[in-house]
Amino acid sequence: MRILVTGACGYKGSVLVPKLLAQGHQVVALDLMWFGNFLEPQERLNVIRADVRDAKAIDLREIDTVIHLASVANDPCGDLDPKLTWEISALATMQLADKAVREGVSRFIYASSGSVYGVKEEAQVTEDLPLEPLSEYNKSKMVAERVL
Numbered sequence: 001m002r003i004l005v006t007g008a009c010g011y012k013g014s015v016l017v018p019k020l021l022a023q024g025h026q027v028v029a030l031d032l033m034w035f036g037n038f039l040e041p042q043e044r045l046n047v048i049r050a051d052v053r054d055a056k057a058i059d060l061r062e063i064d065t066v067i068h069l070a071s072v073a074n075d076p077c078g079d080l081d082p083k084l085t086w087e088i089s090a091l092a093t094m095q096l097a098d099k100a101v102r103e104g105v106s107r108f109i110y111a112s113s114g115s116v117y118g119v120k121e122e123a124q125v126t127e128d129l130p131l132e133p134l135s136e137y138n139k140s141k142m143v144a145e146r147v148l
Contacts (some may be wrong), residue, residue, distance in 0.1 A: 002028070003025050003026070003027050006038065012050045061103070068110050069111045071140075112145050
């Protein structure tokens with residue numbers, strides 16, 4: 001498959017991308033690279049420095065699957081600039097998903113966060129529990145889930 005991974009150079013993406021390549025997939029890695037790019041160059045890897053907020057510039061032709069990891073990561077970072085958090089974590093998610101549907105991408109995988117459930121007293125937090133986000137980060141993740 002040909003897979004677009006947004007946030008590919010981040011914490012999760014830098015682990016996921018090599019695994020996708022090892023399985024034989026072609027990967028387009030899209031990231032703003034605020035923290036650098038530690039992905040090893042490979043023949044089936046195309047790394048693009050781009051902002052996920054510019055959905056019009058993201059080429060989805062020949063993409064089978066989008067794995068959308070791009071986000072302002074974690075609660076403290078999300079609260080530093082709430083506007084930026086909402087732009088990246090919610091608005092860009094909506095725009096990219098809409099574009100993917102319109103362009104015939106067969107699968108859109110979104111990485112949310114368990115923090116959308118807030119602080120729970122239950123021994124196990126499951127998807128059946130009510131959402132109680134506390135920070136801008138997990139509020140934006142919750143909204144993106146509902147939009148998708």
